[in-house]
Amino acid sequence: APANVRVLVRVRPLSDSETHGRGGTTSSCSSSGILSLDNGGRSASSPMDFGGGATGGGGGNATVSINDGVGSCGYGSGYESDSHRSGGTANGGAGKNFQFDAVLGPRSTQADVFGSVKGIVEAVAAGYNGTVVAYGQTSSGKTHTVFGNGGGCDSDSAGLVQRSLKALFRSIALSQAESATGVSADDGSNFLETSFEGDATDMIRETTAKASFFEIFNEKVYDLLSGSLETALPVREDAARGVYVDGLQEVEVNDTEEAEIILAKGAANRQVASTSMNRTSSRSHAVFVLTLRSVFTNGDGLSKVRTSKFTLVDLAGSERQRSTNATGDRLKEASSINSSLLTLGNVINALVDRENGRDRHVPFRDSKLTFLLRDSWGGNSKTCLVATVSPAAASASETVSTLKFAQRAKQIKNTAILNEDTCGTVAALRAEVARLRSELESNGSGSGAPASPTVSSSLSSSSFGRPPLPSSSASSGNDNNSSGNDGMIVVVERRARRAEGKVSTLQNRLDQKEKVVASLKRKLQEEHMVQ
Numbered sequence: 001a002p003a004n005v006r007v008l009v010r011v012r013p014l015s016d017s018e019t020h021g022r023g024g025t026t027s028s029c030s031s032s033g034i035l036s037l038d039n040g041g042r043s044a045s046s047p048m049d050f051g052g053g054a055t056g057g058g059g060g061n062a063t064v065s066i067n068d069g070v071g072s073c074g075y076g077s078g079y080e081s082d083s084h085r086s087g088g089t090a091n092g093g094a095g096k097n098f099q100f101d102a103v104l105g106p107r108s109t110q111a112d113v114f115g116s117v118k119g120i121v122e123a124v125a126a127g128y129n130g131t132v133v134a135y136g137q138t139s140s141g142k143t144h145t146v147f148g149n150g151g152g153c154d155s156d157s158a159g160l161v162q163r164s165l166k167a168l169f170r171s172i173a174l175s176q177a178e179s180a181t182g183v184s185a186d187d188g189s190n191f192l193e194t195s196f197e198g199d200a201t202d203m204i205r206e207t208t209a210k211a212s213f214f215e216i217f218n219e220k221v222y223d224l225l226s227g228s229l230e231t232a233l234p235v236r237e238d239a240a241r242g243v244y245v246d247g248l249q250e251v252e253v254n255d256t257e258e259a260e261i262i263l264a265k266g267a268a269n270r271q272v273a274s275t276s277m278n279r280t281s282s283r284s285h286a287v288f289v290l291t292l293r294s295v296f297t298n299g300d301g302l303s304k305v306r307t308s309k310f311t312l313v314d315l316a317g318s319e320r321q322r323s324t325n326a327t328g329d330r331l332k333e334a335s336s337i338n339s340s341l342l343t344l345g346n347v348i349n350a351l352v353d354r355e356n357g358r359d360r361h362v363p364f365r366d367s368k369l370t371f372l373l374r375d376s377w378g379g380n381s382k383t384c385l386v387a388t389v390s391p392a393a394a395s396a397s398e399t400v401s402t403l404k405f406a407q408r409a410k411q412i413k414n415t416a417i418l419n420e421d422t423c424g425t426v427a428a429l430r431a432e433v434a435r436l437r438s439e440l441e442s443n444g445s446g447s448g449a450p451a452s453p454t455v456s457s458s459l460s461s462s463s464f465g466r467p468p469l470p471s472s473s474a475s476s477g478n479d480n481n482s483s484g485n486d487g488m489i490v491v492v493e494r495r496a497r498r499a500e501g502k503v504s505t506l507q508n509r510l511d512q513k514e515k516v517v518a519s520l521k522r523k524l525q526e527e528h529m530v531q
Helices: 016-020 110-125 142-147 160-181 256-269 328-355 368-372 393-409 426-442 453-465 478-530
Strands: 006-011 035-038 062-066 096-100 102-104 130-136 203-217 220-223 235-238 242-245 251-253 285-297 302-314 382-389 420-424
Touching: 006 062, 006 096, 006 110, 006 393, 062 102, 062 393, 096 393, 102 110, 110 130, 110 160, 110 285, 110 302, 110 382, 130 142, 130 160, 130 393, 142 160, 142 302, 142 382, 160 203, 160 256, 160 285, 160 302, 203 256, 203 368, 220 368, 235 368, 242 368, 251 256, 256 285, 302 426, 328 368, 328 393, 382 393, 420 426, 420 478, 426 478
Parallel strands: 006 102, 006 382, 130 302, 130 382
Antiparallel strands: 035 062, 062 096, 203 220, 203 251, 203 285, 235 242, 285 302, 302 420
16 A cells, blocks of 8 residues: 655754854853654654555654744754653744654664664565665764764664664574574564465575665766776666666675675765865765565475565755855865755655645656655655754754655655565466465455455465565554455455466467477478478
C-alpha cells in the first residue's frame, strides 16, 4: 500500500560560540529557548513504522515549535525539550508548530537515531528498496548523523551507515546459518527469515552484496572508489536498469568489515572545505548504495530471486553567503549546492501538488541529484528524511526553512513493492501458478472477504518467499485487516501473472526447439532416402 515519506527531525547541541554569543558573553536570549520539542510520548529510540498509510504506529504526533520573538534574540540561542508536552511553545509563546514522525533533541545519541529508522534496514533485508536522506543547513550535524566520527560500527559515535551495515550483514549471516543448521534465531535480528510453502528444506542458496559510493560535486558525478577522481561519469537511463551512473564501480563485500573499508575509502575522497560556519563543510552530495541479491531455492526446481537497494544520501548543507563568508571557489560551490537543493524543493512541491490532485510536471531531470533519486521520491522505495536543525537563534531562518521543507516532504506517498522474481522449470512454474490461483480463490478472489487462517498465515509469512513487513507495532481493527487482505490479493495476482508469463515464454522456447528437432529429423530421413 502507498505510504508517506517518514520524517525524523534531529536538533543538534549548541556550540560554545552559540551559547556565549559572538563576544564571548552570555546572550540575553540564552534563557528563552527558541525550540520546544515534543516527541509525542515516544521514547528516543522507538522505531518508526514504515508500513502503509500516512502515519503508522502513532507516527506524525511529534512536534517542533518555534517561539515568537526569535528574531529579536540576535545571536543568542537556546532550546527547551519536553517529551510529555502535548503541544504549544515554551515561555507561553504562540509560535509555529510542525508535526513529524519523530523528534530527537540535543541529548539524543547516534543509537537513538538508528533505533528510530531501523525499520528501513529491516525492509531492505526483506526485499524492499530503502532510502535515508539527510537534509539541513550547513553545520547542522548531517554528516555526523550519517557517517559519525569515522569510528567502526561498534563505537558510540558510529553513524547511520555503519550501524545499518552491521544490522544487514548480521541478518544475512543468521539466515545462512539457519539454512545450514535448520535452527532459527529467536532474538528478532534475522529480517530475512522465510521459506517456501510447505518445504522445510528450503534455503538461501546465495546472498551477495555490492557497494558503490559516489558524490555529486558542481553538478558532476564522481566515483569516490575510483583511483581517478578527476573523471566525471555520465548519468544514463534505460528500461532495464532505470537511472544509473555509467562506469560506477560496484565492489562486492562479504561482511561489515569489508563494507566499512569501502566506506572509509570513499569518505576520505569526498570534497570538503572550511567555511566560517563549518571547518569541514561538505561541498558535495554523497550517495552510498548497498545492493543485496538473495536467491531462495527449494527441492522442486523453483528459485526466487530477491533484490533490494539501501541508499543513504548525505546532502551538502544549504548556505547563506553572509553567514559562511564564502568567496571564490567556495562561493561557486555554494551556488551549485543551493541550486540543486532548490531543484529538490521544486520536485517535492510538484509531487505534493500531484498528491493534492493538481496536474504538475515533476522536474526530476533538472539536476543530477533528483534524477538519480527519482525512485526515492514518489517511487518504489521506503524513504525516511532525516532533517537536522540548529537550535541557535542566529540560524532561526534556516531552521524554519528546513522544517517547512521536511513538512512538505512528509506529504509525498511512495509505493514500495517486494522486488522478487521467480525462475525454474516449466513444471515448477506451472505448479506455482496453480498454488497462487488456489490462494486467490481461498482469499475470496479479490471480493474483500477475509481469508482463511491458513491462507492468511501463508501469505503473511512464508508465501512466495515473502516475510512479514517489519513493523514496530501490531496493527488492529477491521479496516486494517481488510486493507491488508486487499493488498495481499493484489500481490498474489501480480505474481501469478508474472509466473504465467514465464510459463508461456518457456513453453514457446520448447515449441521452437521441438520444431528444430523435427526439421533435423526430416533432413536426416531425406539424406537416408537419397543414399
